[in-house]
Amino acid sequence: MRIAWISGAIVLCFGGVAAVRAANPSTDLPAGPIRDRHELMEGIGNNAKTIGDALKAGNTAPVVVAAEQIQRDAGRITALFPSGSTHQKSRAKAEIWQNWAKFEGGAKDLQTTAAALVVVARSGGDVRGGAQAMFDTCKSCHDQFRIPEKQG
Numbered sequence: 574m575r576i577a578w579i580s581g582a583i584v585l586c587f588g589g590v591a592a593v594r595a596a597n598p599s600t601d602l603p604a605g606p607i608r609d610r611h612e613l614m615e616g617i618g619n620n621a622k623t624i625g626d627a628l629k630a631g632n633t634a635p636v637v638v639a640a641e642q643i644q645r646d647a648g649r650i651t652a653l654f655p656s657g658s659t660h661q662k663s664r665a666k667a668e669i670w671q672n673w674a675k676f677e678g679g680a681k682d683l684q685t686t687a688a689a690l691v692v693v694a695r696s697g698g699d700v701r702g703g704a705q706a707m708f709d710t711c712k713s714c715h716d717q718f719r720i721p722e723k724q725g
């Protein structure tokens with residue numbers, strides 16, 4: 574069940590990413606924080622996919638390094654959202670700057686849950702709950718602060 578849920582979360586996180594890439598290669602984004610955070614999120618996304626795939630395969634060995642990288646990258650999120658850094662190709666909502674403390678809290682939650690996942694993965698424990706808690710933080714922040722993808 575949990576694995577199925579996590580796969581669903583991964584699909585939610587990644588569904589349409591290929592389409593976004595085709596329509597919005599990062600070179601369409603202005604150099605600076607908007608392009609940098611796109612690349613940061615893509616890196617976080619790739620590590621999240623590594624974790625999801627590892628769980629599906631029942632081989633959790635890759636989880637430690639991937640979660641360590643997410644933990645580190647989570648600490649870089651807020652600096653790449655300077656006030657007013659919007660762009661027509663960015664999916665950042667204006668709510669980020671209207672509700673900065675909450676946005677910061679979301680980035681912190683990702684960092685904390687990734688750190689907890691590193692600990693449980695290093696100990697060889699059951700990583701599913703930890704992974705689920707971490708993926709919840711992606712969804713929570715995206716639901717509040719990321720503009721939904723345009724359909725069609």
Ligand code: HEC
Nearest residue numbers: 611614617618621663664665679680683710711714718719
């Ligand atoms: C604190 C808020 C926050 C958290 C936590 C967060 N994200 Fe994001 N993410 C965003 C925002 C905002 C954008 C859109 C940025 C933009 O378009 O300028 C985004 C964009 C993305 C993108 C699209 C990149 C692109 O431009 O094509 C991916 C993939 C992504 N996030 C994956 C993840 C994953 C996986 C996690 C959890 C492991 C996560 N994010 C956690 C806020 C967050």
